[in-house]
Amino acid sequence: MAFRFLHTADWQIGKPFANIAGDSGAELRSQRIKTVESIAQIANERAVDAILVAGDAFDSNEVSDRTIVRTIEALAPFSGSWIFLPGNHDAALAHSVWTRMHAMGLPSNIVIADKPEPIDRWNGRATVLPAPLRRRRESLDQTEWFDQAPSSDGSCRIGLAHGSVANRLPGNADSSNEIPEDRAERAGLCYLALGDWHGALKIAPRTWYSGAPEPDRHKANDAGSIFIVDIDRPRAPERVETLNVGRYYWIRIDIELIDGTCERALQALEGLSNEYRTCVVFLNLTGAISLAERRRLELELKKWEARVHHLEIDDSGLIDEPTPDDLDALDNTGFVRLAVERLRLRASDPGDPESSAARMALRMMYLDHFAKGA
Structure with a gap:
């Protein structure tokens, strides 16, 4: 059964841009939430089944309540499922941005994937397997459980993780929270949606980084985009469409x-x-x-x-x-x-x-x- 979703990551809302003073820095901070609203509008127009946010939606667990509320408001144009994975910047600590969001009372379509357990909200068409980070740096592979994770017959198995794919990223990339390069194959995934690398990149078979929708670094790494992903049936080749959404x-x-x-x-x-x-x-x-x-x-x-x-x-x-x-x-x-x-x-x-x-x-x-x- 076909499944369409939007893959994004590394919003890092609340990033201070400390080296960019005055109005210029303030405009960069506010644009991040405006870009999220644009993502929600695109998802609605393209009739996706879900939006998967592969970590680091927030720059830290110390962002203000005002920033959290403005972000939640920006999600409103899309009433389908939002699946948020805690990343290294916004890890699922005992007290985190996610516990604060829960306390605010979230709409039912917003899911905080802070536990390693299957998520199936689409009547068996897809199962999302999240690998939340519960600290900034995990010493063990958080995606290992994917291999034995249950899913419905005929369901598209989609992994959601945040970290560095072993042996694949450039030598100067951060190698923390390592993910095996063959995880998608070993776990029978239709697609592994990743965050942490801020550029759009197919890093291994069925394994993609969407990159940051708003660039924040002087690197030529194809930042500024999101993916619309179509999977026609389990194990069918994924079809990935790149959409540029970054303003800066x-x-x-x-x-x-x-x-x-x-x-x-x-x-x-x-x-x-x-x-x-x-x-x-x-x-x-x-x-x-x-x-x-x-x-x-x-x-x-x-x-x-x-x-x-x-x-x-x-x-x-x-x-x-x-x-x-x-x-x-x-x-x-x-x-x-x-x-x-x-x-x-x-x-x-x-x-x-x-x-x-x-x-x-x-x-x-x-x-x-x-x-x-x-």
Whole structure:
């Protein structure tokens, strides 16, 4: 019997975005709940049987009651079954966001899958096997019970888990809460719905990460989507449709300035999507730049800070290399020129412990010079 569901994970509602101050951070926090409402509306339009949330719906167990209530309100457009799995950020502790939700009195269509037991709310068409995390890091495989879990004859067996698939994720991925790569096959699953990896990814046969619907990292890992999954009958190949729902684009730009100008950095920014206001940009600058171009760069970046949603700049690897014109602009002769030359030499010596301070001194002298109207 056919079964259609929506697979999502890693909402991390309540994420503080501590490094993004003011309105920009507040808008990122509020967008997460708006995106959940969009997911509910899509589920209703696509007539899915259930929405499976594979962990980390909340950023922590300490989110405010207000955040919990706003999230529950956002679920309203979809009256079908919501199955929430506790993840590592919102583990099913004795006192957690889930116990607080229970105390608030939940609608009957919202299920907190905080126990490892089969869930069948679809008249035998599907059985969801959850592997809730009861602490941030579990030492034992929480999906092992899937292999022997009972289900109705003809039921689509769907696993729901949060963690890292063994031997499959990149080497720098978090390897806690490990899940065997062949769990779907061993447990006779039609589909294993996973959370924890924030990008959309088929990681093993019948085993998928939906990724985070709202990106929150500068990684090129296909975040920002949800899956609509169709299973026509038990053991039939799954059909997965990816829908992009994220509003904000998290973009990392790495630029090496090699000709003394800032042109390459400005061209890279101009190449961003036209939706500048929804771009969260990390700009990493390396190489060398003249003082005149450094001044131009700082003026242009101030404009970009106002255009994009948020701009973070790391120019610690960008070295000031004053040109003869830069030095002439400060002074042609005498003590000032001698001081500038000494600072230039120190600034260009990577072995000098004061090279960073020397670069800053040169820059400040130059900017101060133009600030006085020279």
